[in-house]
Amino acid sequence: MTDELLVVRAQLGERNAFADLVRAWHDPLTSYVRRMLDAERADDVVQEVWLAVVRGLPRLRDPARFPPWLFSIARRAVTDRLREEYARPEAAHPARSEPGGEVRAGAVDDAVLDRAAVVAGVAALPVREREVVILFYLLDLSLETCAEICGIPVGTVKSRLSRGRRMLRTEFTEKGFAR
Structure with missing residues (x-):
């Protein structure tokens, strides 16, 4: 239904x-x-x-x-x-628990490491970028739907996705996860 x-x-x-x-x-x-x-x-x-x-x-x-x-x-x-x-x-702010914690190369199985690194990386993104990355990549919503939810133009969603990907790429490269 x-x-x-x-x-x-x-x-x-x-x-x-x-x-x-x-x-x-x-x-x-x-x-x-x-x-x-x-x-x-x-x-x-x-x-x-x-x-x-x-x-x-x-x-x-x-x-x-x-x-x-x-x-x-x-x-x-x-x-x-x-x-x-x-x-x-x-x-008074509670400590934000980071999903996945600190991730080091070679610490665990590659599949688990990759997932943990991605979860930790997404959690570390600024709120605006994190939001569109979650909506678009993890919840598989369209650019238009993401824009409607966030109350922003589609072009802004695209730029935040781009910025989020760039920030994740930089973080993964610094931690030695580049392939």
Whole structure:
């Protein structure tokens, strides 16, 4: 069943249709939020996003636009959480846990090393670049959808992707991962 049909059925009050939407989109949503925040904060934000979806779904006029609408809500929730943290005094900021930790060449199997290095590299990107890299490469959304979610032109998405790739390439080269 298509997302569009599920959205319409959920708007009509079918609980099973909403449950199917959650099943279909919970993992991609959680993946996006966890890559933008640490796991502890991410779980709370994901819950907030689903609550906002429940409240706002009846007002969604174009059911075909559900994915960008969902990720726009998630983006605002992540931004709000980051804004709250940046407003706190420096000592009150929780330490950001870096996925993958410190990665050294030759430490583990190449496949695991490559994945760990990529996860750590993406986590180290500035927020703007990290966001578009996650949306485009990890969630496999189109440039247009990424632009809609971020509220920026497609050209800006392309430049942030380019800058993010360049930053990752530089980091991997410095750590000796160039092939």
